[in-house]
Amino acid sequence: MEVSHVSIRIEKLTKELKKNNIRLSHQRLKVLEYMVTHRTHPTVDQIYNDLQKEVPTLSKTTIYNTLRTLVDANLVKAINIEDNEVRYDAVTKDHGHFKCESCGEIFDFDVDFNTFSTRGLKNFNIKHKDIYFKGICPNCM
């Protein structure tokens, strides 16, 4: 992703934060910046280990707090593709996640939610849609 796009993205996000009355602390901006520049669906631990190099005083508690804030504000999505770890994604639109059971990498894929028949949910108010696939990626085959 180009640097200019990243800065535009972050600008948008900080506006969203202001709109939600969330203070723009140094730590929050760093986490946000990390989420936008690293599209690797990181865990709290990965964010923590990477950001600590830049911001040595940063605590895991703050990352947990920040991510909850961002998830509540719908700026970040939690990915529960595995039952023993939560990953995070700075999503903009609906898409699916594929996890390779060999290398562990998570891939995004487009999902056409319109061609998607959901019989049995006629009178349901659907707010969140998560699609998780697992298997083997082309690189590991």
Next chain:
Amino acid sequence: MEVSHVSIRIEKLTKELKKNNIRLSHQRLKVLEYMVTHRTHPTVDQIYNDLQKEVPTLSKTTIYNTLRTLVDANLVKAINIEDNEVRYDAVTKDHGHFKCESCGEIFDFDVDFNTFSTRGLKNFNIKHKDIYFKGICPNCM
């Protein structure tokens, strides 16, 4: 679900267990029976609390062990619709799960995986498909 269906279901499952060289212990059969008769997508805790009435010596460790065995044998599926709890489902075929954010109930729904375009996964070997929706169910609206 009719009793006759349940017993047929359990008979099938015990055959599967034998095929996988999994011993038919009293505890495992009880957990299996519970999973087949209670289609409520229970957590370990719910299974434990309910079964303890019948089998007072049953331990949570055994339930964890049993569920892992059943999941590994593809007789039961783990549901990670929420990041702070794992639920289990005695599945037979692919389907989606909808969780009501108001009452917490989980509903099954049919998914036609054929009408489901997955651009970007052309060379991927897809082994598992999980679809999780959240929102408000008709009863809560």
Next chain:
DNA sequence: TTGACTGCAAAGCATTTGCAGAGTA
């Protein structure tokens, strides 16, 4: 009989909570 299973107790680990001090607006 023998290898697998159960269940207790303890360990492990991700996440949350309480709270004093620091920082944002």
Next chain:
DNA sequence: TACTCTGCAAATGCTTTGCAGTCAA
């Protein structure tokens, strides 16, 4: 200034592990 946020330490709670006794085959 006033209120929120940070980050340490401790608590919490789910899940796993070690292991001695028990059980299925």
